[in-house]
Amino acid sequence: MKQSVIDYRSGPFVTVAMGLPGDHEGKTATRVFFVLGAERIALIDSGLYAGLPALKQAFRELDIELSRLDLLLITHEHMDHVGNNGWLKAETGCTIMGHAGRADRVADNLLNAKAIVHAFPEGEMFDLRSEYLDWMGPTAGPIETFVADGDVIDLGGGVELEVVEVLGHSMSEIGFFESSSQTLVLADPLLPPFNPVLYLYEDPTVMRRTFDKIEAFLREREVKRVLLAHDDAKTSAETLQLIDDCRRRVTKVEDSIVTHIKAQPGITFAELRDRCCEDQNMVKEWRALVSIDASLRNFAAQGLARKEGNGWFYTGE
Numbered sequence: 001m002k003q004s005v006i007d008y009r010s011g012p013f014v015t016v017a018m019g020l021p022g023d024h025e026g027k028t029a030t031r032v033f034f035v036l037g038a039e040r041i042a043l044i045d046s047g048l049y050a051g052l053p054a055l056k057q058a059f060r061e062l063d064i065e066l067s068r069l070d071l072l073l074i075t076h077e078h079m080d081h082v083g084n085n086g087w088l089k090a091e092t093g094c095t096i097m098g099h100a101g102r103a104d105r106v107a108d109n110l111l112n113a114k115a116i117v118h119a120f121p122e123g124e125m126f127d128l129r130s131e132y133l134d135w136m137g138p139t140a141g142p143i144e145t146f147v148a149d150g151d152v153i154d155l156g157g158g159v160e161l162e163v164v165e166v167l168g169h170s171m172s173e174i175g176f177f178e179s180s181s182q183t184l185v186l187a188d189p190l191l192p193p194f195n196p197v198l199y200l201y202e203d204p205t206v207m208r209r210t211f212d213k214i215e216a217f218l219r220e221r222e223v224k225r226v227l228l229a230h231d232d233a234k235t236s237a238e239t240l241q242l243i244d245d246c247r248r249r250v251t252k253v254e255d256s257i258v259t260h261i262k263a264q265p266g267i268t269f270a271e272l273r274d275r276c277c278e279d280q281n282m283v284k285e286w287r288a289l290v291s292i293d294a295s296l297r298n299f300a301a302q303g304l305a306r307k308e309g310n311g312w313f314y315t316g317e
């Protein structure tokens with residue numbers, strides 16, 4: 001028997017960890033969460049395709065027949081969260097639920113990979129096939145039932161999942177709050193500091209609003225524990241610290257951008273990306289382009305930066 005794939009267990013929740021491929025030095029895993037109700041079993045996210053053996057092993061360890069999975073709940077469309085959707089749909093017959101905003105991407109793996117990897121000219125250099133094949137399986141599993149902020153999914157025996165919209169990292173991300181165990185499940189709005197991927201946010205303003213929303217939610221709903229996709233389970237106090245660190249990281253990306261545009265007028269988008277990654281001691285990654293681009297657009301809208309040809313110029317005082 002291989003080592004257990006069960007990472008954490010508390011109340012109705014069972015967390016399954018799967019390693020992420022690439023240069024993550026074994027520090028980063030992605031997690032999916034079983035939620036065991038008296039009448040229904042849900043799985044939050046399907047993980048990445050390379051983690052399918054871990055997912056299969058989890059069903060065996062928990063002694064859950066595949067056909068007993070009722071619901072697959074998707075936090076957001078990113079490739080490491082929807083990679084086994086197609087397999088789960090075919091093998092379990094579960095109903096797939098999630099946010100409507102990026103349902104087109106979840107329904108089409110190639111479109112999903114392209115939307116991030118090929119969103120920028122620099123991304124065109126990256127091999128879409130290998131990313132696509134590594135992270136998602138051969139078939140997609142589309143979202144069939146849309147849920148929105150405040151919706152409640154009843155799993156029976158007092159286990160209910162309330163949908164909490166947490167936009168910013170993805171503009172169609174949701175988390176789930178389970179009140180009997182006072183547990184909040186969040187995938188990626190609060191990425192851990194050691195995560196080498198600088199894909200922090202798609203919109204800095206919306207992201208900051210979500211940090212405030214999560215902070216208020218923790219206090220008002222007396223959340224006891226927070227389950228995160230790329231980090232260990234946290235107490236509410238630990239999560240508040242993480243929120244502060246996330247705020248600091250968004251600000252640091254923005255400070256880096258301003259510093260480097262001022263120091264090198266006409267700096268290109270790709271160079272800015274490299275400087276920002278260096279400033280955060282991060283691996284230079286195409287995914288970082290998402291956040292750099294978001295902040296540049298934000299600065300341009302505020303009249304703080306302007307693009308001329310291929311270069312960026314500071315226009316604030």
Ligand SMILES: [Zn+2]
Pocket residue numbers: 076078169170188
């Ligand atoms: Zn994500």
